[in-house]
Amino acid sequence: MRIDNSKAKELRQDFPIFSSRKNLVYLDNAATTQKPEAVIDAISDYYKSSNANIHRGVYKLSQEATEKYEASHKQVENFIGAGNNEVVFTRNATESINLVSYGFDRTFKGKNDIVLTEMEHHSNMVPWQQFAKRNNLRLKYIRVKEDFTLDYDDAEKKITDKTAIVAASHISNALGTVNDVKMICSLAAKSGALSLVDGAQGAAHSEVDVKSIGCDFYAFSGHKMLGPTGTGVLYGKKELLEAMAPFNFGGDMISKVTYEDAEWNSIPMKFEAGTPNISGGIALSEAIGYLKKAGMKSIERWENDLLKYAMENMKNVKKYNPGLGKSAGILSFNLDNVHAHDVASILDMHDVCIRGGHHCAMPLMNKLGVAGTARASFYLYNTYEDIDMLVKGINEAEKVFRR
Amino acid sequence: MESDDSNMYREHILELYKEPSNYGTIKNPTHQKTGNNPLCGDEITVQITVKGNKVEDIKFRARGCAISIASASLITDYAKGKSLNGIRSIGSEKVVDLLHIPISPVRLKCALLPLQTLHDAIGMKTEGKNGTARNK
Numbered sequence: 051m052r053i054d055n056s057k058a059k060e061l062r063q064d065f066p067i068f069s070s071r072k073n074l075v076y077l078d079n080a081a082t083t084q085k086p087e088a089v090i091d092a093i094s095d096y097y098k099s100s101n102a103n104i105h106r107g108v109y110k111l112s113q114e115a116t117e118k119y120e121a122s123h124k125q126v127e128n129f130i131g132a133g134n135n136e137v138v139f140t141r142n143a144t145e146s147i148n149l150v151s152y153g154f155d156r157t158f159k160g161k162n163d164i165v166l167t168e169m170e171h172h173s174n175m176v177p178w179q180q181f182a183k184r185n186n187l188r189l190k191y192i193r194v195k196e197d198f199t200l201d202y203d204d205a206e207k208k209i210t211d212k213t214a215i216v217a218a219s220h221i222s223n224a225l226g227t228v229n230d231v232k233m234i235c236s237l238a239a240k241s242g243a244l245s246l247v248d249g250a251q252g253a254a255h256s257e258v259d260v261k262s263i264g265c266d267f268y269a270f271s272g273h274k275m276l277g278p279t280g281t282g283v284l285y286g287k288k289e290l291l292e293a294m295a296p297f298n299f300g301g302d303m304i305s306k307v308t309y310e311d312a313e314w315n316s317i318p319m320k321f322e323a324g325t326p327n328i329s330g331g332i333a334l335s336e337a338i339g340y341l342k343k344a345g346m347k348s349i350e351r352w353e354n355d356l357l358k359y360a361m362e363n364m365k366n367v368k369k370y371n372p373g374l375g376k377s378a379g380i381l382s383f384n385l386d387n388v389h390a391h392d393v394a395s396i397l398d399m400h401d402v403c404i405r406g407g408h409h410c411a412m413p414l415m416n417k418l419g420v421a422g423t424a425r426a427s428f429y430l431y432n433t434y435e436d437i438d439m440l441v442k443g444i445n446e447a448e449k450v451f452r453r
Numbered sequence: 454m455e456s457d458d459s460n461m462y463r464e465h466i467l468e469l470y471k472e473p474s475n476y477g478t479i480k481n482p483t484h485q486k487t488g489n490n491p492l493c494g495d496e497i498t499v500q501i502t503v504k505g506n507k508v509e510d511i512k513f514r515a516r517g518c519a520i521s522i523a524s525a526s527l528i529t530d531y532a533k534g535k536s537l538n539g540i541r542s543i544g545s546e547k548v549v550d551l552l553h554i555p556i557s558p559v560r561l562k563c564a565l566l567p568l569q570t571l572h573d574a575i576g577m578k579t580e581g582k583n584g585t586a587r588n589k
């Protein structure tokens with residue numbers, strides 16, 4: 051499918067929120083995306099006609115629910131190029147990252163540090179800070195350069211054979227930067243370090259093939275890619291998921307229990323203790339079906355067109371973005387002497403939703419010397435008209451603060 | 454839109470934002486505190502000099518939005534000359550009152566940070582709704 055402005059307008063009709071709020075200009079897609087009717091229907095259809103607990107009943111209804119839930123795992127595996135049983139369902143990217151961080155406690159010998167990047171989301175930073183404390187490791191950060199890209203020379207220096215884990219985002223939610231995670235993961239592999247890619251934006255905004263990236267783990271959230279909230283994914287190489295310790299214990303995740311001890315179930319069940327978000331998991335499969343139909347490459351291209359149009363029309367703002375070709379459809383900016391919250395509030399008066407703040411990247415904001423930025427982030431259903439409204443709102447904010 | 458009643462960005466707010474009262478630092482304050490809003494990363498430092506149980510001088514420095522700067526300006530003006538007990542009895546309603554604009558619950562957090570930090574500086578918690586945002 052080729053997405054252009056008229057195609058985007060057509061796609062919009064698949065999203066009920068745009069008919070219930072006619073003037074809505076939604077440009078906060080990096081936070082969460084809107085949901086197509088098919089996803090919303092999948093949730094209600096499940097409750098209306100397939101609701102039963104999974105892995106437990108011998109009756110048809112339960113078997114049907116189990117099959118759908120498992121088929122959804124397959125759909126995700128297929129979407130990111132993972133192998134059989136290499137995908138675990140979680141609540142969100144944050145939980146996926148925590149799952150890995152707890153899974154390797156006390157397993158590193160002769161290692162001194164963890165390497166992250168300066169542009170990480172708190173979700174891919176705070177779990178590692180805690181991991182470092184528990185395991186007596188030091189944190190090192192790959193530098194972000196003036197042009198808002200990663201300093202790969204610095205990465206080569208910092209990732210050494212003393213590195214236990216390298217964790218980096220695929221696409222920065224704060225800057226839009228698309229990182230060369232393939233290169234970072236190969237540095238990690240050469241040094242004998244584990245690699246984790248935070249794909250919360252990557253899976254939503256680009257075509258992902260985990261085998262070609264070569265990462266050990268890839269974490270992302272369903273709600274940022276048309277799926278329901280409360281759905282997340284952890285991809286892990288099979289042998290690593292097998293070696294990794296679970297961190298939630300209980301029903302479903304065991305194969306055998308005695309009064310004294312238990313044995314773990316196979317993957318993914320080992321990491322999916324308790325009754326999961328069944329309806330959400332099933333609906334995530336619909337979201338991915340929708341994305342596949344549109345085509346991730348087409349989405350990348352359309353976001354790039356939108357970004358280009360926005361860059362050309364947002365002349366008087368300071369941009370925190372590496373530029374076309376190096377960025378997904380995420381644009382952070384500031385108006386001189388106007389706080390990002392005020393920009394967002396004034397845009398809100400025009401029903402334009404953008405984000406203003408630190409984007410869960412406080413250390414990065416400190417480095418940039420700002421309290422925060424305003425951020426517009428695009429998706430397949432956004433149009434040039436949305437950006438016209440954004441620009442109009444920005445001009446309005448300028449006027450308000452210049453008068 | 455500019456005449457819209459829901460508009461927070463009235464003339465008086467913008468003026469206080471551009472030229473706030475009591476902006477700056479005190480050399481040897483008797484009390485001082487830095488507070489921040491974890492939601493947006495805003496930060497404010499309030500310094501006061503208390504003499505004979507009265508706030509003789511008060512200054513602030515901040516990195517914040519128009520609402521929080523205007524609020525800091527108004528509340529520091531209001532606090533000047535008051536006794537410590539007088540300051541303790543300022544509630545969050547007073548801030549809304551002084552700002553004199555319609556304010557959404559999210560932005561109320563911005564507006565209350567200066568008062569909360571002032572209260573924190575003299576070792577107390579702000580009374581009233583939303584008086585529980587964390588200060589550091």
Ligand SMILES: Cc1ncc(COP(=O)(O)O)c(C=O)c1O
Binds near residue numbers: 081142251
């Ligand atoms: C780059 C990145 N990592 C991690 C997260 C966390 O995602 P979630 O809140 O769904 O766990 C986000 C979401 O804002 C993100 O943009």
